[in-house]
Amino acid sequence: MAKFKLDEIDHQILDMLIDNTRVPFTDIAKKLVISAGTVHVRVKKMEDAGIIKGSSLTLDYKQLGYSFIAYVGVFLQKTSQTKFVLERINEIPYVTVAHITTGKFNVFCKIRAKNTEHAKDVIFMIDDIEGVYRTETMISLEESLNDKKRLMHSIFNEM
Amino acid sequence: MAKFKLDEIDHQILDMLIDNTRVPFTDIAKKLVISAGTVHVRVKKMEDAGIIKGSSLTLDYKQLGYSFIAYVGVFLQKTSQTKFVLERINEIPYVTVAHITTGKFNVFCKIRAKNTEHAKDVIFMIDDIEGVYRTETMISLEESLNDKKRLMHSIFNEM
DNA sequence: GGTGAAACTTCTAATAA
């Protein structure tokens, strides 16, 4: 993970790919007035450097029947159990992301479920993990994802 | 957004694309023993139906100098201001996702910042929004993302 | 629905600058 300095061309390439990973390199090349070979080399370099960790689809989970989102704060009996509990939590597929946090909770995670009934099952799974003392749930009534592009622009414009 | 029934082939296609959106359709076709044309048509159909909302790169934000993650709970003076405040919050590029929630907070969001100093600025931006009464921050010491594939498998295996 | 092949487009690696 060597420190890697991105230049303006790299930013522009990421800028096009972050919205649509299947944009042809020839399109990127045309827009940036460079060759497709250069785009290819640069993307490869960013992949090798680990800046680009991968690519993924954005699916409509609502349409797949998963419209329930909640955050679950987890209290542990002992802080030393954090790693163990985190691992168990990450085994639950309905947990999309988990954190070790400062503040009142030891672990904090986001879950995605079908409905309240299903969410209850998921929360009980968490409650049942050895070392978990108590959980506190916060239900999302509406989620708004912010465009990754905007964060990227902020990052680039100050580098 | 017509109800759209995915079959086993669709699942397999998504399964391959979710890990790497640039997998050639010919590779998918080979693996599923169907023609590349079929893969193409099916992906297009899922895009048209909105199941596939898009594709995006996974970047290493740590390497880009953004290693700070926190969740910020927002208390409002009046619940009626929720929509307005949510919009203002979403204008901040360092906010990656925001929710309207039940429970103690009115709005709950995730932020990504360079460091504690920068996070302070971001939190102050939120505090400064008209209608925001108070915020409460929870700092992530460690984040572990769960594999999307696992949620997808759970979704598919029960449909 | 799906196929297979044709026509077209894109990728990639080697070479040259």
Add this chain to the structure above:
DNA sequence: TTATTAGAAGTTTCACC
């Protein structure tokens, strides 16, 4: 480092199952 190039590979359409 970047550009060019050419052969390999991938995409997309379409006539036909």
